[in-house]
Amino acid sequence: MGRKAGTLYINPKKFGNLQKPCVREMVSFLQCLTLSQNSDARCSRQKSLLSACMDAQTGNKRKPWGSINYHLQRLNRGGK
Template sequence: MGRKVGSLYINPKRFGNLQKPCMKEMISFLNCLAIAQGNDEKCTRQKSLLSACMDAQTANKRKPWGSINYHLQRLSKGRK
């Protein structure tokens, strides 16, 4: 089990945290919930901003091309 010696590999978890598009809205909503002691009726503005941001992110989905490691394996097979 494991990877072959000498093969190319990129850890995708390392690059996964480069972009956090709705982090600011989520933090403001969670802060409001903490201040309001869990009552989300007092945080309707922050909740609507967070849901709008999340809806905008789902609209921007790109066509999946597979993982980068899959493509690296394909390139290395052609090189041999």
């Protein structure tokens, strides 16, 4: 039961250590929504913390090597 020859493969262990920003804020916002029966007005504090964290992340630059999907498409084009 091995891999087929010639197929593209991504090693999931390589991408397991990527940072996950704003997870704490998102979890607290979702918990608040659950406890308040999806009432957005009751969770304004958690919502503002989440948006502040997300706004802070948009200033970060993308990695210079591009996205994984771009490289998969590029490799697939070259093989034909």
